[in-house]
Amino acid sequence: MLANWLLLFIYLGAIQGNVSAFNPLNYAKSAARCIATRREPVLQDVLIELKYVEINPDAPNTLLMVHGWPSLWSTWSNQIEEFQHDYHLIVPDLRGFGASTHPGDVGSSGALNDIVGDLVCILQQANVKSVICMGHDWGSSVCYEAARLRPDIVNAVIGIVVPYISAALPFIPIKELTTLFPTLKYQIFFDSQTDIAVVELDQNIRRSVRAVLRTVASPPPNTFLKSNESFLSAWDSVEQIPPVPFFTPAEEDYFVNKYSINGFRNTLYFYSSQNRLLGWELANAQGNNTLSQPVLAIYPKQDPVADWEKAAEIVHSSEYLPNLTVKLLFGAHWPHLENPLKCNNIIREWLQSQP
Numbered sequence: 001m002l003a004n005w006l007l008l009f010i011y012l013g014a015i016q017g018n019v020s021a022f023n024p025l026n027y028a029k030s031a032a033r034c035i036a037t038r039r040e041p042v043l044q045d046v047l048i049e050l051k052y053v054e055i056n057p058d059a060p061n062t063l064l065m066v067h068g069w070p071s072l073w074s075t076w077s078n079q080i081e082e083f084q085h086d087y088h089l090i091v092p093d094l095r096g097f098g099a100s101t102h103p104g105d106v107g108s109s110g111a112l113n114d115i116v117g118d119l120v121c122i123l124q125q126a127n128v129k130s131v132i133c134m135g136h137d138w139g140s141s142v143c144y145e146a147a148r149l150r151p152d153i154v155n156a157v158i159g160i161v162v163p164y165i166s167a168a169l170p171f172i173p174i175k176e177l178t179t180l181f182p183t184l185k186y187q188i189f190f191d192s193q194t195d196i197a198v199v200e201l202d203q204n205i206r207r208s209v210r211a212v213l214r215t216v217a218s219p220p221p222n223t224f225l226k227s228n229e230s231f232l233s234a235w236d237s238v239e240q241i242p243p244v245p246f247f248t249p250a251e252e253d254y255f256v257n258k259y260s261i262n263g264f265r266n267t268l269y270f271y272s273s274q275n276r277l278l279g280w281e282l283a284n285a286q287g288n289n290t291l292s293q294p295v296l297a298i299y300p301k302q303d304p305v306a307d308w309e310k311a312a313e314i315v316h317s318s319e320y321l322p323n324l325t326v327k328l329l330f331g332a333h334w335p336h337l338e339n340p341l342k343c344n345n346i347i348r349e350w351l352q353s354q355p
Helices: 002-020 073-083 112-125 138-149 182-192 194-203 205-212 249-262 265-271 273-286 308-314 340-353
Strands: 029-038 044-055 062-066 088-092 131-136 154-160 295-300 324-329
Touching: 029 112, 044 073, 044 112, 062 073, 062 112, 062 138, 073 088, 073 131, 073 249, 073 340, 088 112, 112 138, 112 273, 131 138, 138 154, 138 273, 154 340, 182 194, 182 265, 194 205, 194 265, 205 249, 295 308, 295 340, 308 324, 324 340
Parallel strands: 062 088, 062 131, 131 154, 154 295, 295 324
Antiparallel strands: 029 044, 044 088
């Protein structure tokens, strides 16, 4: 009899666990049709369709959640569950990610200002006048550029992992940064051998996803990210990469399914030296490099990509952010997924401290 009760308890617990687990399929997506610039082979405007999730539109304040690479909207799962009852949430898949389309020119049609234009288009459709922009990885860079380009819309920034890099500094090609940060060599591979990189990434999407989304407790090999000839070769001796530690099986399946739609090619614009230069030239010419908005920067302490606190010092990030708050957090490259309770507490306390 006791054994039967124990089995029933375990069964009910499993049901409860499944009910409470984040399921991206439970969230409906909207679509915004936006004009985008395709620069090559011929300069022209084209229509793209951007997918996004909108939650709690009647809330007075809006959080715009911007993912990086190779994330999707669903990697904000913990923040969605934390803030969906208090804030209006706009959570897009950026151009080229998931089912969001792309102009088709990866090399020169994905500068930061292009992505900011996409976000403004989405916000206009959602009838949103002002936002707090929260970004992770490249999404942080997008949010910083959105605050610089559109201070009329972006009234605060939360940047997770990547610090603000002002265009007042000289343009520096990635290859010149690899002496300080050898784990950036993979970016040279993505930029200079894009076709080969796409074949490598698309060959086994689940393996590619598992290779990137790791934690401190389940890290990648030490040589990962340090090759400019391959992205995944560091994993060659590992027959089966363990599942993504912070995903449920359903979340990982969703992720793999969404990348199976269009593959990785149209997501690699962040690593294009041409896009980086185009974005720098625009910002440098405009010259408004200081962001007056309140900024919360969250840097993970165990990221294998870089020591981001040190990187922020090198680029003098704080000199251009007069209202900056910096927090350090245990975790690798995905602290908002690996350490969600601490991350969410930091974000909530900071939000509550703002006017």
